[in-house]
Structures are given as structure tokens and as C-alpha cells.
Amino acid sequence: MTATATPALGRTAGPAAGNALAGTGRLVRFALRRDRVRIPVWLAALTLGSVWPAAAFPELYPTEAARRTAMATMNSPAGLAFTGPQRYLSDYHYGSMVSHQLLGFVVVFVGIMSVLLVTRHTRAEEETGRAELVRAAPVGRHAQLAAALILAVAVNAALAILLALGMGALGLEGTTWQGSLLYGAAHAATGVTFAGVAAVTVQLTAHSRGASGMGFAVVGAAYLVRAAGDSADSALSWASPIGWAQQTFPYLDDRWWPLLLNLAAAAVLAAAGFALSLRRDLGAGLRAARRGRPAASRLLATPLGFALRLHRGMLIGFAVGALLLGASYGPFLGDIEEMFRDIQVLQDALAALGGATVIDSFIAMVTTIFTLVATVHVVITALRPRSEETAGRAEPVLATGLSRTRWLASHLAVALAGGPVMLLLSGLALAATGAPAVAETGLFGKAVAAAAVHIPALWVTAGLAVALVGWLPRATVLAWLFVGYVGVTGYLGMLLRLPSWATALSPFSHVPRLPVEDFTWTPLLALTAIAAALIALGLYGFRRRDLETK
Amino acid sequence: MTAAIATSGLVKTFGATRALDGLDLTVNAGEVHGFLGPNGAGKSTTIRILLGILRADAGSVTVLGGDPWADAVALHRRIAYVPGDVELWPNLTGGEAIDLLGSLRGGLNRRRRDELIERFDLDPSKKGRTYSKGNRQKVAIVAALASDAELLLLDEPTAGLDPLMEVVFQEVIREVKAAGRTVLLSSHILAQVEKLADRISIIRQGRIVQSGTLAEMRHLTRTTVEADTATPVTGLDRLPGVHDAEVSGTRVRLAVDGAHLDGAIKHLTAFGIRALTSHPPTLEELMLRHYGDDLAAGNGTAAARR
Numbered sequence: 008m009t010a011t012a013t014p015a016l017g018r019t020a021g022p023a024a025g026n027a028l029a030g031t032g033r034l035v036r037f038a039l040r041r042d043r044v045r046i047p048v049w050l051a052a053l054t055l056g057s058v059w060p061a062a063a064f065p066e067l068y069p070t071e072a073a074r075r076t077a078m079a080t081m082n083s084p085a086g087l088a089f090t091g092p093q094r095y096l097s098d099y100h101y102g103s104m105v106s107h108q109l110l111g112f113v114v115v116f117v118g119i120m121s122v123l124l125v126t127r128h129t130r131a132e133e134e135t136g137r138a139e140l141v142r143a144a145p146v147g148r149h150a151q152l153a154a155a156l157i158l159a160v161a162v163n164a165a166l167a168i169l170l171a172l173g174m175g176a177l178g179l180e181g182t183t184w185q186g187s188l189l190y191g192a193a194h195a196a197t198g199v200t201f202a203g204v205a206a207v208t209v210q211l212t213a214h215s216r217g218a219s220g221m222g223f224a225v226v227g228a229a230y231l232v233r234a235a236g237d238s239a240d241s242a243l244s245w246a247s248p249i250g251w252a253q254q255t256f257p258y259l260d261d262r263w264w265p266l267l268l269n270l271a272a273a274a275v276l277a278a279a280g281f282a283l284s285l286r287r288d289l290g291a292g293l294r295a296a297r298r299g300r301p302a303a304s305r306l307l308a309t310p311l312g313f314a315l316r317l318h319r320g321m322l323i324g325f326a327v328g329a330l331l332l333g334a335s336y337g338p339f340l341g342d343i344e345e346m347f348r349d350i351q352v353l354q355d356a357l358a359a360l361g362g363a364t365v366i367d368s369f370i371a372m373v374t375t376i377f378t379l380v381a382t383v384h385v386v387i388t389a390l391r392p393r394s395e396e397t398a399g400r401a402e403p404v405l406a407t408g409l410s411r412t413r414w415l416a417s418h419l420a421v422a423l424a425g426g427p428v429m430l431l432l433s434g435l436a437l438a439a440t441g442a443p444a445v446a447e448t449g450l451f452g453k454a455v456a457a458a459a460v461h462i463p464a465l466w467v468t469a470g471l472a473v474a475l476v477g478w479l480p481r482a483t484v485l486a487w488l489f490v491g492y493v494g495v496t497g498y499l500g501m502l503l504r505l506p507s508w509a510t511a512l513s514p515f516s517h518v519p520r521l522p523v524e525d526f527t528w529t530p531l532l533a534l535t536a537i538a539a540a541l542i543a544l545g546l547y548g549f550r551r552r553d554l555e556t557k
Numbered sequence: 558m559t560a561a562i563a564t565s566g567l568v569k570t571f572g573a574t575r576a577l578d579g580l581d582l583t584v585n586a587g588e589v590h591g592f593l594g595p596n597g598a599g600k601s602t603t604i605r606i607l608l609g610i611l612r613a614d615a616g617s618v619t620v621l622g623g624d625p626w627a628d629a630v631a632l633h634r635r636i637a638y639v640p641g642d643v644e645l646w647p648n649l650t651g652g653e654a655i656d657l658l659g660s661l662r663g664g665l666n667r668r669r670r671d672e673l674i675e676r677f678d679l680d681p682s683k684k685g686r687t688y689s690k691g692n693r694q695k696v697a698i699v700a701a702l703a704s705d706a707e708l709l710l711l712d713e714p715t716a717g718l719d720p721l722m723e724v725v726f727q728e729v730i731r732e733v734k735a736a737g738r739t740v741l742l743s744s745h746i747l748a749q750v751e752k753l754a755d756r757i758s759i760i761r762q763g764r765i766v767q768s769g770t771l772a773e774m775r776h777l778t779r780t781t782v783e784a785d786t787a788t789p790v791t792g793l794d795r796l797p798g799v800h801d802a803e804v805s806g807t808r809v810r811l812a813v814d815g816a817h818l819d820g821a822i823k824h825l826t827a828f829g830i831r832a833l834t835s836h837p838p839t840l841e842e843l844m845l846r847h848y849g850d851d852l853a854a855g856n857g858t859a860a861a862r863r
Contacts, residue, residue: 134647134686213686214647299649301681303656307649313657317646399644403697406608406638406710407662410630554610556601557642 030146034154035161038128046162049120052491053166057113057194058173060499061105065179074099081107084342085369088238091253100181102258105174110193110257112498114249115230116491117166117194118201121159122222125205128155131215133290142289149281152206156277159202166198167191186258193252196269200248201226203276210283213292220324227328231335238339248272310409314417317395318388322425325384329429332380333436336373340437341444343369366445367453367522370437374457375497377433378465378515382493385426385465386486389472392418393483399557411554412546419473419542426465434458457521463534464514468493470541477548480555560619561586561708561739562607567616569602569763576602578763579616584741584756589734591754592743593844599763600743601641604712607741608638621708634663637701641712641743643693645685651696652681658700670703676725691717702729709733709740715749727752747841759844767843775837779812782821787829796824807831 039046068074078099080086087093095107129152132138138151170191175184201222208221229247236244237253244250254265287293306312315322343365392415395401405411438454472486479485496510510516514537517530562584569577577599584590594600605611607620609629618625623632645654652674659665674681677695688696694717701709715723730753733740744750750757751771758768767774779800784790790809793802798817803810813821825833 297684298682299653299684301650301652303653303660307653308656308660310661313661316649320648399640399642400646402605402610403638403640403643403658403700404661405610406633406636406640407658408630408634409661551612553612554605556605556610557644 027147027149028153029150030141030144031150031153031157034128034141034146034150035157038154038158042124042127042158046124050162050166050169052488053113053116053120053194054169054173056116056491056495057109057170058177060109060495060505061101061174061179062177063505064101064104068101068104074104077104084238084339085372087240088234088336088339089372090237091233092237092244092250092256093240094256095259098259100258101179102181102183102186103256105179105182106186106190106253106257106259110190111230111233111249111253114194114197114252115226116494117163117198118226118229118249119223121163121198121202122205122208122219122226124159124162125155125202126209126215126219126222128158129206130209130212130218134213134215136290139289149284152209152280152284156202156206159205160199163195163198163202167195170194182258183261186261189255189261189263190257192263192266193255193257196266196273197248197252199273200269200276201229203273203280206277206280207283210280210287211293213290213294217320220321224324224328227332231332235335238342310413310417311420313404314421317391318418318421318425321384321387322421322428325380325425325429326432329377329380329432330436332377333373333433334440336369336376337437337440337442338444340366340369340441340450366447366450370453370457371520371523373437374430374434374454374461374520375500375515377430377437377458378461379490379494379497380433381426381430381461381465382468382490382515384429385422385468386472386490388422388425389419389469390476390483390486393476393480396480396555397557402554402556405554411550415473415476415546415549419469419546422469422472423466426469427459427462430458430461430465431455453522456526460518460521460526460531461515463531463538464518466538467514467534467541470538470545473545474541474548475545477545477550477552480552559586560584562590562618562620562741564603564606564618565616567603567606567618568614569599569606569611570614576763577606577613577616580760580763581765582758583768584739586739587734587737588755589730589740589742589753591750591757592741592760593745593747593750593757594743594760595745595844598760600760601712602763603760604638604710604741604743607710608633608636635707637662637704637706637709639694639697639701639709639711639714641716643690643697645688645693645696647684647686649685650682651679651685651688651692654685654696655681655700655703658697659703662704662706665700665703666705670699673699673703673729676729677722689717691719691722694718695722698726702733707738709738711740711742713744713746714742715744715746723749747839747844751839774843775815779814779842780818780835780837781810781812781842782818782825782833782835783808783810784825784830784834785832786825787831790825790828792824796821 068077078096081090082093082096091107091111095103132141132151141151142148168191171184171187174182174187174190204225205218205222208225209215209218211221212218229249233244233247233250233253236242236247236250244254248269251265251268255262283293307316392401401414405414434454434457435451438451441454442450468489471489472483475483475486493513493515496505496513497515499505500510500516514534517534519525519527519530560583562582564580564582567577567580567582568575580599580603582603592600592603602611606613606618607625609625609632612626620632621635625632645651649657655670655674656665659670677699679692679695679699685693694714698714701711715726718726727749730740730742742750742753754771756768756770757774758765760766786807786809789807790804793799793804793809793811796817797820798814799821800812800814809825811821
């Protein structure tokens with residue numbers, strides 16, 4: 008990319024040349040230059056992703072009664088698992104609604120951003136060999152990690168200001184400028200904690216993909232821990248950095264001190280990252296590279312086997328994650344039934360919905376979460392050919408008897424099958440862990456069906472990614488924007504009642520939400536047809552364009 | 558003789574950069590053809606068009622009788638390629654990468670693969686990311702040479718190899734040539750091409766500026782003569798075909814056109830030759846003749862994308 012500027016970096020490092028942090032300032036400026044588009048896009052997306060739904064609250068809950076109903080809906084293990092601590096419900100005005108429903112969700116993306124930022128400027132640089140070029144200049148051994156962390160802190164601080172300004176400017180009833188400042192700071196402090204997590208994970212493995220994957224796993228685990236803690240109103244929430252952010256109760260109590268935990272954790276993690284980096288060589292992970300087979304297996308020598316091999320780590324990681332995710336929601340199934348049995352009003356409301364049970368709507372709701380995880384897998388997998396291309400590894404393969412179509416289709420096949428597998432694993436795990444608590448025999452069928460109906464929408468996602476690879480290879484990041492859109496509309500669509508025009512572009516919004524809604528073929532066939540068309544388009548485009556070479 | 562590769566008027570642009578500007582290249586079947594030019598002259602772009610990885614904007618190109626863009630896959634089964642920058646999969650071993658590339662091409666000669674690994678002293682059980690540049694290069698070379706491809710497209714194949722391995726490489730290419738296969742060998746390393754190539758094409762700024770056997774090219778150029786004489790040489794500036802004469806005391810150095818060699822030597826003998834060396838133009842000199850203006854102009858114009 009813009010690595011051409013690196014050799015000149017150390018030239019003016021000057022007086023600090025003897026120290027381990029020499030050149031840090033220049034590296035920070037260089038990183039800002041490299042990410043001059045990426046960072047503003049992240050900041051804009053996160054700010055809008057938080058402020059835009061917040062702006063919709065007064066319309067969604069116009070009356071005190073509406074807010075009270077919302078409060079009652081949220082006041083269940085499932086509702087709390089999806090949002091935040093029960094304490095927010097004690098005074099459910101727009102301010103505490105925003106903090107309760109949005110904070111815990113948006114910080115997940117702040118965490119992802121922070122992990123990606125740190126990985127991109129440390130391990131990814133080492134992996135490509137560019138770090139060596141930089142380190143050969145008078146740049147200290149800690150400068151690259153320090154620069155990446157400073158960058159992450161700066162970006163998070165900017166996000167805090169933007170969120171504070173955005174929420175403050177919105178001026179919802181129940182919000183204060185003081186609360187808005189804390190609201191922004193809570194996002195930033197959590198982001199900084201996850202930047203610290205990445206400072207450690209980039210030391211462990213020699214691969215940037217592995218390092219960011221581990222970082223995401225920690226973000227995901229932090230979310231699950233707080234979900235489990237909040238749903239049971241237990242102290243477990245305090246074991247999660249996301250939990251700490253939510254314990255600040257912006258617009259309610261406005262207490263700042265839990266953020267000190269975030270900052271302290273970040274400092275400890277960063278220090279650990281610096282210390283671990285001294286125990287390894289540049290470019291190496293802490294785990295030494297193992298030797299492998301001197302010859303290829305029969306499977307590897309086929310196009311599909313080759314694609315599977317490249318995706319193997321990701322497939323295993325996501326499968327484990329999908330199982331854990333499903334298993335983490337299963338135990339709630341029992342609670343929910345018990346809890347709602349006592350609330351006659353809700354029973355009546357559900358009966359009016361066409362006989363849907365609480366369990367059914369819970370299954371439909373969590374399946375949306377499972378779908379998001381599967382979507383991420385689909386996009387990672389479908390975009391892999393593009394990263395193979397830019398890394399210069401596609402060229403020698405495509406100079407053999409393997410056609411472009413077949414090569415791309417092999418990766419696509421993994422995406423088309425892998426996403427649905429993740430989704431079904433989550434559904435099965437949900438049913439398996441929920442079954443002991445629920446006296447319902449059809450649970451497996453319901454959970455699997457709820458997951459399976461989303462498969463055509465996953466295929467559309469894969470089709471979109473492959474169409475980008477074929478036609479707009481430099482804009483494949485749009486596939487991630489699409490994931491963000493699907494995530495926001497899907498997740499918030501459950502909490503808020505977003506207008507249908509806002510969600511219509513998401514293929515997932517057209518899927519019948521089993522078991523609450525009735526099964527219909529039409530949308531599924533239409534989505535499958537759209538997916539097929541996008542795939543054909545992508546394969547055609549890839550056949551007729553120049554390969555990008557190094 | 559039939560042509561394994563024939564291009565005519567090939568043009569390829571990348572944005573404002575004209576990487577190829579009417580390239581005419583002919584490689585005969587069964588020959589080792591040196592493809593010589595400085596960085597950025599368009600060597601890699603040409604090879605990628607020959608492989609159908611890039612599509613030419615204008616001009617015609619035929620490889621082994623087919624169109625490399627339309628018949629890419631069928632042709633690739635008959636072609637082996639070593640890229641200039643070899644990138645391997647970080648989690649695949651070198652041995653796996655060799656087998657993968659070989660089998661995707663349509664099978665490789667197992668015995669030959671093992672023999673080449675041995676000769677190139679490659680450890681096939683190391684993971685891709687732990688290989689040095691030279692070893693990555695070896696992986697690509699072994700994968701290409703272990704095939705029975707008719708045409709080998711080698712893009713600066715020995716850029717990362719040590720001199721010992723370079724000798725092995727030259728041996729192997731001679732064997733390939735003896736087997737009647739065609740090789741296009743791009744390089745900016747002149748000695749390598751000089752040792753292996755039957756014919757040479759020199760590319761500069763996207764055009765072939767000269768093409769032929771080494772002998773034909775030498776014919777067009779000047780012989781360098783250095784002599785030690787009894788008395789200082791005078792009157793060189795009156796001789797036809799003599800260039801760049803330098804006299805310092807009794808030592809003289811001059812370049813002379815082939816047609817005027819006889820007259821120049823006769824002139825020198827009048828001053829009492831005590832020592833005489835003459836050598837044919839090296840490829841460095843051939844190149845400098847073609848790129849001389851570039852050097853004078855500060856080397857700024859040939860910076861096109863490879």
C-alpha cells in the first residue's frame with residue numbers, strides 16, 4: 008500500500024535514537040497518514056451507529072406507558088442479556104435507555120476497531136516484512152507497538168468526543184452534557200482495553216489474522232460474560248471490560264470510576280505486550296514455527312482441498328465460537344418460560360401475536376445473533392481470494408492449469424457451506440443446552456429450522472462479496488460495511504422497531520422469522536436467485552479483469 | 558523454426574503509465590531466450606500477458622499457438638512459471654507448495670521433484686513463512702522445473718540465489734534445453750543470460766530495442782582494445798571507427814567498430830606493442846549503449862511499473 012514511505016522514517020529520529028521508543032512520534036504520524044481514510048470511516052460509522060438509533064427513541068417510545076412496556080420487556084434474563092445491567096431500568100428515560108440498549112452493543116464494534124488498528128500496525132507489518140524495513144532505520148524496538156497503541160488511544164479519544172458531541176447535540180430528554188461525556192468516555196476506555204488485549208495477542212502468533220482472531224475472541228468473550236452476568240444480575244458482569252463500561256450508568260448515576268478498571272487493565276495488558284515482545288524475534292511468534300509435511304497430501308492437491316486448507320483455522324475457530332455462542336443462550340430458555348408464566352399481560356400479548364410462545368420469540372431473537380456471526384465468517388471466507396491476490400499468492404496458482412473460475416469457486420464453496428454450518432451449529436447448541444430446562448420436544452426442530460431459513464440470506468452475502476472481488480476489487484471493504492448494516496438493522500431491529508425501509512436492503516430482513524412467523528418459500532427462493540445471480544456476476548467479472556500483481 | 562512466443566505491437570497501460578509500448582517479441586521453439594532489461598522496463602508485465610494474468614490493451618500475442626487470454630487454462634498445462642517475487646502460503650510447507658502447484662498444473666514428475674529438491678539443497682518440511690527469499694525462489698523453481706512443461710517462463714528466477722545455486726540452476730536449464738523445451742529467461746543479471754541464452758531481446762521502456770543472437774549483436778558493436786606500447790600513441794583521432802580513445806603515457810584504451818579493427822591494430826603496431834588485450838563487448842556494454850542516454854539523463858525515465 009503506502010509502504011513506500013517507510014525507508015525515510017527514521018531519518019530524523021535524531022536525539023532519541025538510542026532509546027527503545029525512538030521514532031514513535033514519526034510512526035504515529037505515518038500510521039495516521041496510512042489510515043487517513045480508514046479511521047474517519049470507522050469514527051463516522053461508530054458515531055452514526057450509536058447516535059442514529061438513539062435519535063429514534065422518542066419516536067419509538069413516545070409515551071411514559073410505552074417506556075414502561077419497554078422496561079417490562081427488558082426486565083427478563085433474555086432482555087438483560089441483550090442489553091445491560093438491570094439497574095438501568097430503575098429510571099427508564101431516554102438517556103438510560105440509550106446507555107442500556109446501545110452502549111454494550113456498540114462497544115463490541117469499538118473493540119473490533121481497536122483490535123484491528125493495533126494488529127494492522129504491528130503484526131501485519133511484521134508479517135509482510137515491512138516492519139523490518141522500518142526497524143532497520145533508527146527506530147526503537149518498542150516504537151512500533153507504542154505507536155500502534157498511541158494511535159488506538161487517539162482514535163478512541165476522538166470517538167469519545169464525537170459521541171459526546173453527537174449525544175449532547177441530540178439533547179434527548181434525560182440526557183445531560185456530563186452524561187454524554189461519560190457515555191463517550193465509556194466507549195473509548197473499553198476500546199483502549201481491547202487495544203491492550205491486541206498488544207498481547209500480536210505477540211503470541213506470527214500471523215496477523217490469528218492475532219486479530221484471538222483479539223475478537225476476547226471481545227466476544229467479554230460480551231458473553233457481561234450478558235451472563237447481567238441476565239442473572241450477578242457480579243459476573245464485573246469480570247468483563249464491557250461490563251465495567253456499563254457499570255458507569257451514563258445519564259443515570261454518571262459514575263466515572265469503573266473506567267479506571269478499563270484503563271488499568273489496558274496499562275497492564277500493554278505492559279505485558281511490551282514485555283512479551285522482548286522474548287521473541289521480529290517476525291516470529293512466541294510459539295516457535297513447527298515443521299510440517301515435506302509433501303502434499305492427496306487432498307491438498309485439489310482446488311477445493313487447497314481452499315479448505317487455507318480456511319481450516321478459521322473454520323475450526325468459528326465452529327468452536329458458534330457452538331459456545333449457541334450454548335451460552337440455551338440455559339436461558341428455562342428461565343424465560345418460568346418468568347413469563349407469571350406475567351399474564353405478556354402472555355396475552357404473545358397470544359395475540361398468533362400463539363407464539365416466549366420460547367419461540369427467544370429462539371427467533373437469538374438466531375439473529377447467530378446469523379451475524381455466520382455472516383462474518385462468510386465475508387472473511389469469500390474475501391480470502393482477494394487477500395491471496397494482493398499478497399501475490401494467487402498469481403503462481405493461476406499460472407497453472409487451474410482456471411480463475413474454479414479457483415474463486417473453490418473459496419466460494421467454502422463460504423457457501425461454512426456460513427450455514429456455523430449457523431446450524433449455534434442452533435443445535437442452543438437446543439442441546441436448552442433442552443434439559445424446557446419440557447418441549449420440538450425444540451431441536453424449531454432451533455434448526457429458525458437457523459436454516461437464514462441460509463439463502465447468507466448466500467446473498469457471499470454473492471455480494473464475490474461480486475465485489477470480481478468487479479470492484481479495491482472496494483471489497485464494502486462487504487464489511489454491509490455486515491455492519493446487517494448487524495445494526497438485525498440487532499437493533501429487535502430492540503427498536505426500525506422502519507421497514509431502513510431494513511429492506513438487508514437480505515436477512517426478508518427471511519421468515521421462524522418459529523414466530525410462518526414459513527414461506529417465496530422470499531427464500533428469491534434470495535437464492537439473487538445469490539446465484541451475484542455469484543455468476545462475480546465469477547464473470549473475475550474472469551475478465553486483470554489480476555492485481557505485486 | 559516455429560515460434561513458441563510471438564507478440565506484435567503489444568501495448569499495456571496502468572493508468573498514465575505505459576508499461577508496454579508496442580512490444581514485438583519472438584521466441585523460437587526449443588531455444589533459451591534471454592529477456593534483458595532494467596527494472597521497470599516491462600519484463601514482468603510482458604510475462605504476465607503471456608500467461609493471461611494481464612490482458613493487453615492492444616497488439617497481438619500468441620503463445621504455443623494459442624491466445625493466452627482466451628486459452629489460459631489449456632496453455633497453462635504446457636507452461637511453467639517462476640514469478641519474480643515468490644510469495645508462499647505461511648502455513649504450508651515448501652514441499653506442499655511444490656506439490657500443490659505441480660498437481661494444479663496437471664501433475665509433476667515425482668522423481669525429478671525429489672532430485673531437484675536434493676540438488677537445490679532445499680528443506681521441504683519448513684513452513685512457508687520461515688523461508689528466506691532465496692529458498693522461496695527455490696520452491697518456485699523446483700515446482701516449475703519438476704513439470705514436463707514445454708515452455709518455461711522464468712522471471713528473474715535466480716534473483717535471491719547464492720552463486721553456488723546459480724551454477725546448479727544453469728546446469729538444470731541446460732538439461733531443459735537439451736530436452737528440447739523452450740525457455741524465456743528474464744533478467745537484469747547479464748552474465749546469467751550470456752551463459753544460457755541462444756538469443757536475446759533487450760527491452761527498454763516497453764519496447765524491444767534489439768533482438769538477436771549474441772554474435773549478431775556483437776557484430777553491431779565495438780571491441781575494446783587495451784595496449785601497452787613502447788612510445789605514446791598519437792594520431793588516434795584521425796582513425797575512422799575509433800571511439801573513446803584514452804592515452805595515458807604508454808597505455809592506451811580505445812573502442813573500435815568491428816569494420817575498423819584491422820586499421821586500428823595496424824596503427825598501434827607502429828608504436829611497438831608490448832602488451833595487448835582485446836575483448837568483445839560484454840552485455841554490460843551492450844546495455845549501456847542502449848541505456849546510455851538514460852544514465853546521462855539521471856535514470857529517471859525508465860521507472861515504469863514492472
